[in-house]
Amino acid sequence: MAKVRPYYAEGGLSAAFYDVVTAADPTLAGDIETYAALAPPGGSVLELGVGSGRVAQGLAERGLSVTGVDIAPAMLVKAQARCAAMAPDAAARIELRRGDMTALDLKRTFDAVICPFYALAHTPAGAAWKNTFAVAARHLPPGGKAAFHLPNLDRMRNLPLVRPDLPVMDQALPDGGRLLLFVKERSFREPPGRLDQVIEYAVADANRRIVQRSPERLTFWMADPEPFAATAGLSLDGPPKTLGGAGDIWVFKKG
Incomplete structure (x- = not known):
């Protein structure tokens, strides 16, 4: 990655x-x-x-x-x-x-x-x-x-496990391509309530070939x-x- x-x-x-x-x-x-x-x-x-x-x-x-x-x-x-x-x-x-x-x-x-x-x-x-x-x-x-x-907090604490190779979002783009989001990592820690995720953004062309990838860390703190x-x-x-x-x-x- x-x-x-x-x-x-x-x-x-x-x-x-x-x-x-x-x-x-x-x-x-x-x-x-x-x-x-x-x-x-x-x-x-x-x-x-x-x-x-x-x-x-x-x-x-x-x-x-x-x-x-x-x-x-x-x-x-x-x-x-x-x-x-x-x-x-x-x-x-x-x-x-x-x-x-x-x-x-x-x-x-x-x-x-x-x-x-x-x-x-x-x-x-x-x-x-x-x-x-x-x-x-x-x-x-x-x-x-x-x-x-x-x-x-309860919703974030109980997010379901997802497969890192399957997109959680597959959205059409105006140019005919697709935006795909993958959850590559997910963990929850408490206390405090802290959700850590690595979300990979992937852009596919009209033939569904990935042309860009960007894994990004998203953290939410809850209290x-x-x-x-x-x-x-x-x-x-x-x-x-x-x-x-x-x-x-x-x-x-x-x-």
């Missing part, structure tokens, strides 16, 4: 095909509507881990202003390309910044702060979580809400978010909402 890269690293395929994978992922259905409901019409949203801008676009098209922050340059390139292809009025409501969500201070507040699609789970459940919740609280006014989409939120002055605003059976959206309120 080729050298294993971190997920979303420069030169890898996870960033290049992020939109293909998320578009085919049924566990994300309804997430944008949940985030949009946290801010008033025409309000402002800070997105921590904006990625390729999928959620930011959906919110901007609903009339919200979005400041999207990400630490991965490869993902911001995708987000910039997305904005360039959007309707100008919606694109004008999106601002993209490179930054670290564990140490961000934009010197302003937003109606809502969101951290979609397991972005927080990419960081260890310790100081990084504590700091990220503090960042969310720092950018909220009293009564403002923050939402974090986190993997469901109870409430103690981290409480330390930052945020309290749970109702039970977490299960999304697609794989994760939960936790909504917290400041003050």
Whole structure:
């Protein structure tokens, strides 16, 4: 197997095909509507881990202003390309910044702060979580809400074994090729809840001949978010909402 890269690293395929994978992922259905409901019409949203801008676009098209922050340059390139292809009025409501969500201070507040699609789970459940919740609280006014989409611990703990030679995704590409995803390694450790996987992205041509491969390490850390939120002055605003059976959206309120 080729050298294993971190997920979303420069030169890898996870960033290049992020939109293909998320578009085919049924566990994300309804997430944008949940985030949009946290801010008033025409309000402002800070997105921590904006990625390729999928959620930011959906919110901007609903009339919200979005400041999207990400630490991965490869993902911001995708987000910039997305904005360039959007309707100008919606694109004008999106601002993209490179930054670290564990140490961000934009010197302003937003109606809502969101951290979609397991972005927080990419960081260890310790100081990084504590700091990220503090960042969310720092950018909220009293009564403002923050939402974090986190993997469901029981679901991740009990993922089925899969054969490394059989793809878990086989998705058509616009050029007639295919995107194949293989789980080459998978392990779960607790405590803490930590899922480690090596996902190999493979691109096949129209004749199903593999022309590119990129094995990439994907790690999710899982823990109870409430103690981290409480330390930052945020309290749970109702039970977490299960999304697609794989994760939960936790909504917290400041003050």
